[in-house]
Amino acid sequence: MGLSRSSVGKACLSQEGKQSKRRDLPVLALAGRPNVGKSSIFNALTGLRQHTGNWPGKTVSKAEGLCRCEEKNFLLVDLPGIYSLAGASAEEQIARDSLLSGEIEGIVLVCDGGCIQRDLPLVLQAKSLGLPMLLCVNLLDQAEKKGIHIDLLKLEELLGVPVIGTVARDKDCGERIKARLESLDWNAPERPRTEMKEAEALAAESAGICREAVLSDGSGYGRFDRAVDKMLWGRLLGWLLMAGSLALVFYITIRGANLPSELLSRGLFWLEGRLRLLMEGLGCPPWLLGLLLDGAYRSLAWVVAVMLPPMAIFFPLFTILEDSGYLPRVAFCLDGPFCRCGSCGRQALTMAMGFGCNAAGVVGCRMISSSRERLMAILTNSLVPCNGRFPGMIAVLGIFLGGSWGAGAGALGLTGLVILAVALSLGSCWILSHTILKGESSYFVLELPPYRAPRWGQVLCRSLLDRTLFVLGRAAAVAAPAGALLWILGTVQLGGESLLSHLSAALDPLGKLLGMDGCLLLAFILGLPANELVLPLAVMIYSGAGSLSPVEDLAALGPLLTSQGWTWITALCFLFFSMAHWPCSTTLLTIKKETGSWKWVFLAAVLPSLWGAALCLVTKTVAALTGA
Amino acid sequence: MGDDVEKSIGLDRLPEGRLGYVQQINCGEELSERLKAMGLLRGTAVECVAMPRQGRPGAYLAKGALIALRAADCEKIAVREELGGAWD
Numbered sequence: 001m002g003l004s005r006s007s008v009g010k011a012c013l014s015q016e017g018k019q020s021k022r023r024d025l026p027v028l029a030l031a032g033r034p035n036v037g038k039s040s041i042f043n044a045l046t047g048l049r050q051h052t053g054n055w056p057g058k059t060v061s062k063a064e065g066l067c068r069c070e071e072k073n074f075l076l077v078d079l080p081g082i083y084s085l086a087g088a089s090a091e092e093q094i095a096r097d098s099l100l101s102g103e104i105e106g107i108v109l110v111c112d113g114g115c116i117q118r119d120l121p122l123v124l125q126a127k128s129l130g131l132p133m134l135l136c137v138n139l140l141d142q143a144e145k146k147g148i149h150i151d152l153l154k155l156e157e158l159l160g161v162p163v164i165g166t167v168a169r170d171k172d173c174g175e176r177i178k179a180r181l182e183s184l185d186w187n188a189p190e191r192p193r194t195e196m197k198e199a200e201a202l203a204a205e206s207a208g209i210c211r212e213a214v215l216s217d218g219s220g221y222g223r224f225d226r227a228v229d230k231m232l233w234g235r236l237l238g239w240l241l242m243a244g245s246l247a248l249v250f251y252i253t254i255r256g257a258n259l260p261s262e263l264l265s266r267g268l269f270w271l272e273g274r275l276r277l278l279m280e281g282l283g284c285p286p287w288l289l290g291l292l293l294d295g296a297y298r299s300l301a302w303v304v305a306v307m308l309p310p311m312a313i314f315f316p317l318f319t320i321l322e323d324s325g326y327l328p329r330v331a332f333c334l335d336g337p338f339c340r341c342g343s344c345g346r347q348a349l350t351m352a353m354g355f356g357c358n359a360a361g362v363v364g365c366r367m368i369s370s371s372r373e374r375l376m377a378i379l380t381n382s383l384v385p386c387n388g389r390f391p392g393m394i395a396v397l398g399i400f401l402g403g404s405w406g407a408g409a410g411a412l413g414l415t416g417l418v419i420l421a422v423a424l425s426l427g428s429c430w431i432l433s434h435t436i437l438k439g440e441s442s443y444f445v446l447e448l449p450p451y452r453a454p455r456w457g458q459v460l461c462r463s464l465l466d467r468t469l470f471v472l473g474r475a476a477a478v479a480a481p482a483g484a485l486l487w488i489l490g491t492v493q494l495g496g497e498s499l500l501s502h503l504s505a506a507l508d509p510l511g512k513l514l515g516m517d518g519c520l521l522l523a524f525i526l527g528l529p530a531n532e533l534v535l536p537l538a539v540m541i542y543s544g545a546g547s548l549s550p551v552e553d554l555a556a557l558g559p560l561l562t563s564q565g566w567t568w569i570t571a572l573c574f575l576f577f578s579m580a581h582w583p584c585s586t587t588l589l590t591i592k593k594e595t596g597s598w599k600w601v602f603l604a605a606v607l608p609s610l611w612g613a614a615l616c617l618v619t620k621t622v623a624a625l626t627g628a
Numbered sequence: 629m630g631d632d633v634e635k636s637i638g639l640d641r642l643p644e645g646r647l648g649y650v651q652q653i654n655c656g657e658e659l660s661e662r663l664k665a666m667g668l669l670r671g672t673a674v675e676c677v678a679m680p681r682q683g684r685p686g687a688y689l690a691k692g693a694l695i696a697l698r699a700a701d702c703e704k705i706a707v708r709e710e711l712g713g714a715w716d
Contacts, residue, residue, distance in 0.1 A: 203673050204647050204649075204673045204710055207647070207673055207675065208647075221677075221689055221693075221694050225694075226677070229677070229678070229687070230678075233678055233684070233687075235682070332684070332685060332687070332696045333684060335683075335684065335685050335696070335698065336682065336683030336684045336685075337683070339683060339698065340683060345685070345696075369658070443655065443656070443658075443659045443698065443700075443701045444685060444696070444697070444698045444701070445659065445662055445663065445695060445696065445697055445701070446685075446695070446696045447693055447694065447695055447696075448687060448694040448695070448696055449694075450694070
């Protein structure tokens, strides 16, 4: 039987033959919210090919069909889709009138397993009618995809109504419902009709039932999330987990980046040799060779070899933390301290972005709605060491802390530095909110998404393409021309010394004051375009070479630094100053773009530099006093 | 349904694991709009998952979404606590 005027709608109710037949059969009403697959179930039960559509209100008027079971037959009436039995719309009135007319002897109620909490109020209303009832939790396959697991037995127990789970497209779905219908006790004494509760009470009762019977790791807030959150929000454990996950991310990054870094540098310098042969073959003058190969290419190779492996590991790890729902919890836990310093927990998120790239962190500050707090987050973002600074810090930590490249010691040292960076950010916020950015902390509202297993494909795609390649591309674009410029500075002689030597000699007193030396300070200044160049630059200036040394010498860095008079105090000052000095040029330009004022750019450069200088001074003074 | 006695309290005082119904939101316009967009408005049932404590915000479950709010903001949201705990 096809879809026709006589097979659906009121027309079929008025047909004489069916009217008489109908008197002998118990009448079942099929009810449910629009778009829950009610029509598919109607078709499965009656064999009627009622057209099912994917929009609300498909069944405008009542349709009915014969539902043949093994021993018992029913007349099934398809009611219009309704949201509530208390509603005032035409469909809801038809449905309510039908159910209350006394002609109906039972209800088959269909609900959507994917958003069952939304449908349960209707179930409870229908239950209060006192009629025999079967609840079909439909679209279970889609619910599973959403990560929602419904404990059907528990639901049955809590509701006091028989429940069957269905996937309307399954072939045996109709047979299963029929079998269940027959097994119901149709001769039981009618339950009394109870008063329908208020919408609020129904919603609350539904929520309570869902809490017990629905386990959701997708879009809801299930038992697992509850348990994890409870643990995370314990004071001590929460902090430990935060520091622990940070240390773990660093450990994996440091440990994993060593080998690929080495391979990359070997490959890139093998390529340099080939390029040199090629260019010499083409008859290039030596100055062009120097400018392009020793200058531009070598800087680029340093940046790629030193930066790419840690980034390719760090960014995916970070994205996993983000994707799993943990990062918003970090912001949640850190809101307290930030609030006390006049800022808000969202700043924790922008700081976390800063680990990847400070420019990205500054842009991320847009998520902070209060302009005062946003400005604070922008000004303090570069206190968090970014990926461009990690490699240099890791190298120095490895040399002076681990003896060899002890990844564990390095990770712990780095975690300590990062915690210090967070403390400096908090201190800066406190100072700012008591001086030039006076004001009370505004509001804080943040949705904590449910935990979920990371979507690996998306994580890799997003972190490698969007972040790693983007940041690397930008760094490379800056590194190559900067390398060329450095080559000029290192090669052009003035009074027997290169320009670089002159500059470093001029900076030496200030550098010494800060526990470092002129070469190192010059490296920090020249590293403005890209922070990852600072350590290679220092090596280049130390060695008096006109160009960066090949990266292969990374392992030989320790002896070179100690031969230049580095002690652990120099190392500590280098680490502190790496962490807290002016942001790179990209970040500064981004700040200009975001704040629209050079005044804030200036402050964003001065603020961390002052912290860095202060830390270095204190370190040097303490060391001098203790005679170390 | 247990006891029918109900009282109005600030959301910050709703105990953990308890349900309340939002009666009034007296936050600033900006925050009120934000809360509305997140599904938190008059009449919404809210479950307290974690009370605000020692400066840490509170966490509230409303319409399936977990929302973090500071104590100072919660104070301005009046809720009617559902007493009796029928569904616990």
